[in-house]
Amino acid sequence: MLIRIQDSDVFCYTAGKPFNPDLPSAVFIHGAQNDHSVWALQSRYFAHHGHNVFAVDLPGHGRSSGPALTSVEAMANWLVALLDGIGIQKVSLIGHSMGSLIALETARLAPQRIGKLALLGNAYPMKVADALLNMARDNEPEAINMVNSWSHLSSTQRTAIPGFNLQGNARRLMQRMSAINPAQLFYTDFSACNNYQQGEAAATAIQQNAIPALFVMARQDRMTPVKASARLRAALPDAKVIEIDQCGHSMMAEQPDAVLQALRDFL
Numbered sequence: 001m002l003i004r005i006q007d008s009d010v011f012c013y014t015a016g017k018p019f020n021p022d023l024p025s026a027v028f029i030h031g032a033q034n035d036h037s038v039w040a041l042q043s044r045y046f047a048h049h050g051h052n053v054f055a056v057d058l059p060g061h062g063r064s065s066g067p068a069l070t071s072v073e074a075m076a077n078w079l080v081a082l083l084d085g086i087g088i089q090k091v092s093l094i095g096h097s098m099g100s101l102i103a104l105e106t107a108r109l110a111p112q113r114i115g116k117l118a119l120l121g122n123a124y125p126m127k128v129a130d131a132l133l134n135m136a137r138d139n140e141p142e143a144i145n146m147v148n149s150w151s152h153l154s155s156t157q158r159t160a161i162p163g164f165n166l167q168g169n170a171r172r173l174m175q176r177m178s179a180i181n182p183a184q185l186f187y188t189d190f191s192a193c194n195n196y197q198q199g200e201a202a203a204t205a206i207q208q209n210a211i212p213a214l215f216v217m218a219r220q221d222r223m224t225p226v227k228a229s230a231r232l233r234a235a236l237p238d239a240k241v242i243e244i245d246q247c248g249h250s251m252m253a254e255q256p257d258a259v260l261q262a263l264r265d266f267l
Contacts, residue, residue, distance in 0.1 A: 009063075011057045024052070025053075025054070027091050028095075029079070029094065030099050031099050035061050042259060042263055054086065054088075058075060061177060068183070068185050079093075080106060080113070089113065093107070104117070115211075119229075120259070124199040136190050140178055152170070153247070154167075212240075212266070219247065
C-alpha cells in the first residue's frame with residue numbers, strides 16, 4: 001500500500017489485505033538500514049489471522065520516498081501522522097532495534113493511541129560505539145559488513161531453504177538501502193538511536209496509561225545485549241520479558257517461529 005504522508009510517498013506492506021476498521025491493527029517498525037521485509041513471516045501471519053497489518057518502510061528506506069528522518073522523535077511524529085492518514089485510532093506497535101525506540105517514543109507522544117507495545121532487540125539508552133558510528137559515516141560498506149557479522153550467530157548459518165544464507169541476505173538488504181538512499185543512511189539511523197533520551201518519560205506514559213508491554217530479547221545478541229534493556233525494563237516492571245536462545249540481533253530471521261510465538265501470545 002502506498003499512502004501520501006508529510007508530502008512523501010510511504011509504503012506499508014499489508015499482505016494484500018484491505019484495511020478493515022472492525023479488526024485490530026498492528027504496525028511493524030524495522031531497524032536501521034532495513035525495510036519492511038525483515039518482518040516477512042510475522043507480518044504476513046497476523047495479516048491472515050485477524051489483524052490489519054502495516055509493516056512500514058520508514059522515510060528514505062525501502063519504497064518510501066523522502067530523506068531519512070534524523071531523530072527518533074521525528075520518526076515517532078511521522079508514525080502518528082501515518083496512523084492519522086490511514087485512519088487508525090488504536091494500534092499495537094511492534095518495533096525492532098531502532099524501531100523499538102520509535103515505538104517507545106510514539107507511546108510517549110500518543111499513549112491513548114497504543115493498544116499494546118512489543119519491543120524487540122531493545123536497548124536504552126541505545127548507545128552506538130564511536131568506532132561504529134564513525135565507520136557508518138566514513139565507510140558505510142565496511143559498517144554494513146561489521147553489523148552483519150555482529151547481528152548473527154554464525155557467518156555460515158543457513159535456514160531450511162537450500163542455499164539461503166541469513167547473513168548474506170541481511171547484507172544484501174543493507175547494501176540495497178545504501179543504493180536507494182546514498183545520503184549516509186546508516187550514519188543517520190545510528191545517530192538517531194545514539195541521541196534518543198526520552199525512554200524514562202515514555203516508560204512513565206506507558207505505566208500511567210496501563211499499556212501492556214513486551215520485551216523480546218535474544219540471549220546471544222551482541223548489538224543490543226539482554227542487559228542493555230535493563231534500565232528500561234526496570235522502569236516497566238509490569239512488562240513481560242521473553243528471552244530467545246540460540247539467536248542474535250537478527251531474531252526475526254534467525255528464530256522466526258520463536259519470535260512469532262512470542263508475538264502471538266502477546267497480541
